[in-house]
Amino acid sequence: MYYKELYVANESKPFPATIRNYREEDFAELIRIQKECFPPPFPEELxxxxxxxxxxxxLFPEGALCIEVEGKLAGSMTALLVDFNMDEPRHTWEEITDNGYIRTHNQNGNSLYxxxxxVSPAYRKLGLGKWLMLSMYDIVVHLKLERLLGGSRMPGYHHYEKDMTPELYVQSVVNGNIQDSVISFLLRCGRIPVQVIPNYLQDEESCHYGVLMEWRNPFK
Structure with missing residues (x-):
């Protein structure tokens, strides 16, 4: 099981934090944080x-991580194992995660998905999302997997849909010409875009597109 103590900081003050596996007693707070993080038009059923x-x-407690700041739950990250074929990368979030129920978890998978x-909006200046991502990289290395994968939302795309393809939008974010709240964050975490996927998720802001992004295990 995973347990890490560290300090996180805004511009002036460090705060003690802990990254650990979440448990049943955390469920109510995790659901509350989800509602804060994904307000409408994000679908409530998600x-x-x-x-x-x-x-x-x-099913996979190793992939259920949360972060506490000064003893208060502030965010979470969840993953499952999949046997991913990079030659056939197209999929939907619903298919690969079993609508978030992760009954598709494959204990012998080659990738952490x-x-x-x-992260709760009140804690977003402390870099917690990046610390959660780095902790998932620890799991990739520990389990000797090939990569971490995930489909990124691209919530800024609806502003550009009439002017550029989703592929051009992603490339513009990579080039630094456009800032996207999710893709830009994942780039800062070391993730690399692989392919744009249509109808990845019911998400009006992303025009229902997602971009598959990976982090490869440097020891494989």
């Missing part, structure tokens, strides 16, 4: 429910 969280902690990451 917020976590208790059955999904129970599956995360029973991100189901979700969220």
């Amino acid at each position: 917020w976590w429910n208790t059955e999904q969280l129970q599956n995360h902690t029973s 991100v189901v979700d990451i969220c």
